Amino acid sequence: MAFFDLRWQDFLDILIVAFLIYRVLMLLVGTRAMQLLRGVLIIGFIGAVANILELRSLSWIIGKMLGAFIIVVPVLFQPELRHMLEELGKGHLWKVGRNEEDIDLRAEQLSKALTYCKSQRIGALCVLQRDTSLKEVWRTAVMLKADITEELLISIFWPGTPLHDGAVVMDQQSIVAAGCYLPLTEKTDISRWYGTRHRAALGVTEMSDAIALVVSEERGEITAAVAGHFSKPLSEAQLKKICNHYFSFESKESNFMDRLREEIQQQWAGGDKNV
Ligand SMILES: Nc1ncnc2c1ncn2[C@@H]1O[C@H](COP(=O)(O)OP(=O)(O)OP(=O)(O)O)[C@@H](O)[C@H]1O
16 A cells, blocks of 8 residues: 555554553553563564564464464453553543552652651651662662552661661652662761761762652651751651652653663563662
8 A cells, every 4th residue: 555545544543553552551561461571572573583584383383372372361461451441441541641549649658657657766768769860879779669558668667677777769650779878968067966867868869859758766757858958857748748749740760761661671681680
């Protein structure tokens, strides 16, 4: 078919299909199904090469294998498919913006965890990564890439556990790493009451645009550090507001293409290893 034979309906068709692929990929990013996609792409690539080289038996086997995926995929990925259908039912597949429920949930989990640490006088330091990558900080720490939950954060900071020393670094989607060693501030004009936890919080916000939330074990208060400066002790409502603001902030890191690229790099690097 020549290019000029294309009807306006064909353009509409292509646009709709591209949009559907984009939304489905968006739902898949960060799930187990991405590993399957990697497998299918590798098999498809081998199949294409076999076709070009006219390796008939190999292309026949690969053709059959890809056909079998139609039956295998719904069985293996029943939970993911159910989630996708639920999202479709809630209308999230059509929304171009991010999921507000997720943003609220993460903000609530983080603020609840820090409030609990405060009430129990458990020292904690959470660094909320923004556009400046903190790879240098977390690459030598313990990688987690875990969902942001109150229980996990409390367990990390619980005194005596292997990860309680050091900082937690998170991004808008997950707890990236724990037990991170941060650079200390060089400032000399800060209160002598501030020990190394607070100095580390100032240090990381001087070298990046991150936000650091500190729970003081001695004073039982929560403060936020931004650009090398501390806030006054935060109330629960103020803490929630900061968390909400952070998770709803449209940073470069939350950009879908960046997330997809990161996911693909991770998949090709062999899973959850340090990059
Ligand atoms: N460079 C660092 N990076 C990350 N965390 C650090 C660093 N240095 C110290 N910490 C954390 O701070 C803890 C020590 O806190 P310290 O009592 O010295 O600080 P502080 O500012 O007085 O805090 P608090 O008010 O909670 O006592 C360490 O156990 C460790 O968890």
